Amino acid sequence: MAEKNQNQYQLPESNAYRRSDQESLHTMEDEEAKRKKRMKWTIGIIAFVIFQVVQALFFVLVIMKFKSPKFRVGDFAIQTLTVGTQASPSFDLSFVAPIRVKNTNWGPFKYDASTINFTYGGVQVGQAIIPKSKANFKSTEKIDVDVTLSSGNLSSDINSNLGSELSSGVITLTSQGELKGKITVMFMFKKKKTSQMNCTMAINTTTKMVQSLSCK
Numbered sequence: 001m002a003e004k005n006q007n008q009y010q011l012p013e014s015n016a017y018r019r020s021d022q023e024s025l026h027t028m029e030d031e032e033a034k035r036k037k038r039m040k041w042t043i044g045i046i047a048f049v050i051f052q053v054v055q056a057l058f059f060v061l062v063i064m065k066f067k068s069p070k071f072r073v074g075d076f077a078i079q080t081l082t083v084g085t086q087a088s089p090s091f092d093l094s095f096v097a098p099i100r101v102k103n104t105n106w107g108p109f110k111y112d113a114s115t116i117n118f119t120y121g122g123v124q125v126g127q128a129i130i131p132k133s134k135a136n137f138k139s140t141e142k143i144d145v146d147v148t149l150s151s152g153n154l155s156s157d158i159n160s161n162l163g164s165e166l167s168s169g170v171i172t173l174t175s176q177g178e179l180k181g182k183i184t185v186m187f188m189f190k191k192k193k194t195s196q197m198n199c200t201m202a203i204n205t206t207t208k209m210v211q212s213l214s215c216k
Contacts, residue, residue, distance in 0.1 A: 066105060066183050066185075066191040066193060067104055067105055067193075068193045068194060068195050068196075069101050069102055069103040069104070069105070069109045069135055069179070069181075069193065069195045070100075070101070070102040070104075070195065071099075071100075071101055071177060071178075071179050071195040071196060071197040072099070072100050072102070072197060072199065072215045073097050073098065073099060073100075073116070073175050073197065073199045073201070073213070073215065074097075074098035074099070074100050075098070075210060075213055076095050076096060076097055076098055076210060077095065077096075077209075077210075078093065078094075078095050078203070078208050078209060078210065079094045079095050079096070080092070080093070080094045081093050081094075081203070081205065081208045083166055083171075083205045084166065085163075085166065086163040086164070086166055086167040087163070089151070089159050089160075089162040089163035089166050090151045090152075090159075090162075091149070091150070091151045091162070091166075091171060091205075092148075092149070092150050092151070093126075093148070093149040093150075093203070094146070094147065094148045094149070095147055096144050096145070096146055096147070097116070097128055097144070097145050097146075097147045097175075098142065098143075098144055099116070099128070099130060099142070099143040099144070099145060100140055100141070100142060100143075101135040101140065101141040101143070101179065101195065102135070102140045103135035103136065103137060103138070103139060103140070103141070103183075104138065105137055105138075105183050105185065106137050106138070106185050107137050107183050107184045107185035107186070107189070108134050108135065108136050108137055108183070108184060109134060109135045109181050109182070109183050109193065109195075110133075110134040110181050110182055110184070111132065111133065111134065111135075111179045111180060111181030111182075111195070112132050112179075112180055112181060113129070113130060113131055113132040114129075114130045114177060114178060114179050114180070115127055115128070115129055115130065115177065116128040116130060116145075116175050116176070116177035116197065117175065117176050117177065118147065118149050118173055118174070118175050119173070119174050119175075119176070120149075120151060120154065120158070120162070120171070120172075120173055120174075121154065121158040121161060121162070122158075123153060123154055123155070123158060124153070125149045125150060125151055125153065125154070125173070126147055126148055126149035126150065127147075128145040128146075128147045128175075128177075129145065130143060130145065130177070130179070131143070134181075149173070166205060169204060169205050169206045170202050170203065170204055170205065170211060171202070171203050171205060172200065172201070172202050172203075173200075173201050173202075173203060174198070174199065174200050174201070175197060175198075175199045175201070176197060176198055176199075177196075177197040178194060178195070178196055178197070179194065179195040179197075180192070180193075180194050181193060181194075181195075197215065198215065198216045199213065199214065199215040199216075200213075200214055200215075201213045201214075
């Protein structure tokens with residue numbers, strides 16, 4: 001009887017151990033779940049911070065990096081050309097100048113009206129008027145203007161050099177201009193920029209074609 005009673009008292013104690021083990025197991029599972037949840041939150045926060053940093057760097061280094069647009073005369077075909085002789089040097093020239101304003105910024109470039117001066121030997125021989133306009137972001141604005149050039153204002157010294165060029169069959173002209181405007185990014189960030197033109201063109205008087213054209 002004593003042994004039977006002893007077994008009766010031991011059974012509840014065994015059940016208590018099992019309950020304790022189960023509770024410990026559930027506690028460990030809960031702790032593991034919480035740990036994984038905290039880890040996910042930590043990884044998410046770190047990823048968000050990294051994304052924000054990359055986005056900020058991209059914004060500062062790419063979008064907010066204002067560059068002066070390129071202002072150039074493109075290749076053109078000569079409409080009329082008459083030249084004198086080495087003894088009596090002169091030229092009259094007309095063409096349509098394809099002006100190109102290349103804007104590589106992430107915002108439009110709005111510029112004021114301007115003038116392009118065409119020179120020979122440092123003396124102005126003609127002009128082209130550029131109207132007020134804008135070049136949209138990441139695009140090239142194309143403007144075609146009529147140009148008429150004449151050597152009528154050249155001095156005798158420069159005419160002497162012109163005579164030598166006419167005998168060689170090639171005359172060299174230059175064009176200079178400046179565009180002043182403002183670049184606007186995201187409708188609120190603005191920056192004043194100036195675009196310069198400095199082009200040199202060689203005109204073949206025999207073929208009446210542009211032999212070479214280079215711009216800085």
